[in-house]
Amino acid sequence: MAAPLQEDDDEILKDDYYSLLNISRQATKNEVNQAYKQLSKIYHPDKHQDPVKKKNAELLFSKLKKAHEVLVDEHKRVIYDLYGEKGLETYGLEVVSRTKTPSEIIAEYERFQQEQEERRLQQFTNPKTNAVIVVNACELFESYDDGEDDDYGMMERIPSIGISSMNVSQSVDCPLTSQNTAILRWNLASENGNGSGIFAVTWKRLLSSRGSVEVETSFGSRSGVSFRFSRHFFKSLIFNFNTNLKVSERGIKPSVNTGLSYTFDRYWQGRIRWNILAPSNLKTLLVYHSETQQVLFEVNLGIQYSYIYTSYTKKFKEHDVSTTVSLKAGTFGAVIEYGIEKKVTAFSNLGATMSVGYPTGVTIALKLDRGSHTMLMPIKLSDEVIPSSILYGTIIPIVTYFAVKKLIVDPFLSGQKEKELVRKKQEQKEKIQQRKREAQALIELMKESVDRNIEVEERRNGLIIITAIYGKLSSSTDEDLQTEDCIDVTVPLQALVKDSNLITPEKTSKSDIPGFYDPCIGEEKKLYIKYKFRKTIHHTTVDDMEKVRIPQQRHLMREEDLPPFINEPDET
Template identity: 45%
Template sequence: MSDDMEEIHNEDDYYTFLNIPRDASSEEINNAYRRLSRLYHPDKHTDPDRKMEAELLFSKTKRAYEVLSDAHMRAIYDNLGIAGLETQGWEIVQRTKTPHEIREEYERLARDREERRLQQRTNPKSSVTMTIDATDLFSVYDDESPYLDLRDLFGLPHIEISGMSINQSIEAPLTSKDTAVFSGNLASHNGNGNGGINCSVRRITSEKGWGEVEIGAGNGLTFTTKGFRNFSRGVFGNASLMSHFTANGVRLGTVATLANQLDKHTVGYLTWKAGMQSGMNTMIIRDTPSLHIVFSGYIGIPHTYIALSYTHKMPERDAKLKLTGKAGTFGAVVEYGAEKKISQNSSLSATLGVGVPTGVHLKLKLHRASQTYGATILLCEEILPAPVIYGTIVPLVSWLAIHKLIIQPYLRQQKQAELLKQREANKSRLLEKRREAMAAVDLMRETVRRIVEQEESRKGLVILQAWYGQLVLDGETQEDCGISPEVVDVTVPLQCLVKDSKLILQESSKCSLPGFYDPCPGEDKSLRVRYLFHAVTHEVMISDTESLRIPKQSHRMET
């Protein structure tokens, strides 16, 4: 959640304070204002302390009414909250503008702020990949060998890092339409290394396209031009032309891709390559909330292949299962694996591949924000049962152990630290809100006494007890554990909202209701109400943002 949204979320909600829906009519706003004005008007209180508290609450009621009854101010409040009424340049907006024009003005200012933010961002990206030769784990030793090997003495297999590659890039926004990208890479495999650097500038030429120029140096000088164009709805394409300058002359290569949106979830691609590489590739990608399928076929020199990849998404578990098959002139390979999100910005994946002539290999990858760390472990150059079984079971058991012993305790500790930090930051505000809520409850008591007498005389709606906050588990009662600091007694405020034996609460957080406050910011809250209707006890429990309408037959408690 952004800082702006966090600030808006922590503000008082005028709609909830007046207990009206967000699409309330002028009449509903006026009725709510009159009801609270009668309750908080300073002239109704003679005690100096109560009169002072009433003045503050009456001022808040009047402010809420002024904002929501004015179409201009209400449109600003709906878009930016209370802060938008005071800052963000809204003081220069003409009052003759309609609410729709005000929203358009807000969106324009938001785009300007986004452009300024982008110009201050470099967006660094990096990846580190290792290739590990672990074939010694599953090789068969010759016990009759006349040579003495140190591995025989210590019983340790020989595992080595046979390759490594590092890639790094940063973006440098020049203007709202121009972006420069600097990137570099280093790679080493079996003692041989290479690397290169690249610099490109991309310009958005229109809403339908962009162009890019790139210069690179490494194994010779390269110069590349790229372009993208959206031809019509659902049809787009891109093309690039690369010149590679070497000691033997200039080599040219071109790549062109045409794409078509086949339906809401499916896109087809056709790619043609000529020059340095020659071939044609077709690809169909289908992506839905529950699956991701990619089919591709390539005809070229020296390789030709077909491939199919299926990914099953499990968003409720933040996990994915993947199965891939690929076959061609180079051989065939089957890969299966899983990916799990381990925190808000990090994910971990493991994939086992079995193929000819590649053998058995295990790929591990950790993706954290804009950084990627990967390792490809060659387990066996042949297809044997042992490396396949170990390559499947060991990562699974290791993940379960790491998740239980390290990740879960770490995430719990992080959450607790964040909650403590948030509570400390909101401590003064929480005390002020608690004081304001207690003052509101004191001002309500006389009104509530009259409401209870009226409701009891006709066997109507009487609130027996009501609690708001982190409530106890089902099967327990509030009396069993007492009222904790994370729970607020809201019996009086709810009874004050009863009218004609009915109580209606809107679909929003209840913490802004008069007499309420948020006892545990950032945590899940509930509202539990026990009430009498027709001399029969009822009880209901809802989540913080859920609407409530009582009495209801379904709330009736069994006697």
């Protein structure tokens, strides 16, 4: 389910409509109706005379009816697929009543979410911090000769590593109204013993949904005033105009630049920027961006210098890793860079980039992002291109990362995860027990129907579920099955058997199947099934989100192959 409006712990206990009806997310309207009709034969309240069973049947049937109503309605189904049950509760009726097509529904929801996010952002400031610490470690790799000897010959000197410059900046957004925002910004810098600093106040006003204007006044080492204007023309074209006037000890320096940005399609974007006053330059940029890769090509033509720059970034989403290779060449020389960035926690990214060029030398830059705070540490390894500096600058960060990850980060995250699981279990304990009672009540409702199902399957030598265990399976001891981490789902699975076949949808948790519940929230779960088909024993184990399709020839087993965590009597 894509892009829920807002995630919380209760979401894991929400019913999944597709799992309730035991259908795939690609199911047609006819398949939805068939599934609803089949389940109604078991769970319709009129099928049960016992007052307790009738009440339990009413509870589940209301869920099935709601799932059916949503999934057969094209508009409501789009909302549910995008934003889940909370989407239907929040904006569903309002959107559906005003729109006609799925694309219009999506557009409306995106607008609602944007407005909701804007209201949320107006409730608090948004501090951003950037720190840059430049380290000079050239003496580690560059040879030197001080020309001085002592009684022992050439004196051995310890390489000197020092900080050549530091720069710290921070900005704070202060929303005034829905259209006006004040931004406070300060910057402190120190380089080679000389310090500087500025304090700036910016007023930003949204002229409409398509434009904005900013006015900034700064005080300190570089005082001045600047004006920025941005405007959307059409859906894909953005115009920018910037001008500023800086006052320093060197005099007054004005600047004026303007630019255009055009989005060709969902992947391609082009930009052009012209710095009108001296030193004049014209910069063009072409960007291709997708979920898995990014390609950038830039050309800069200027009076002071010109260059060509290109880069390629590959994103490995399954590992939360991205790698980048770039080349920059121009009148100043040439630089090649390669780097990697890894998402280490939900809010933190760690990266390293090696830069090798002439005449810039060799530099490795370490970067840490934590929310809206960034720390960058460029370490100058050599002023010239030295193979040893490239080799060690590449290997040492990689080895250090894996060592720290293995010895410090992984144990810490594992401990945090365990604490979070314990917390969730304690917070959701009452609700889980309620789901357990509901599942047990549903199993009671199923038994008569399941008994008839078994009789039919027995006569045709069809599919009979002997044992089905769901949860955190363990093969260490038989007693593991008696813990709260595993549940017996033999009856609920048999209830899904139709014409000697059992199929469950993929990419949905089996905990939402009627008669199931989640016995170990947040932990990896599996489903073990031992079944009989044509008087032959089969078995299989599948992951929680994996599709179940039985019977299959490859599931045939010998009795001695029975997993040690299943203790079943011999078949007679």
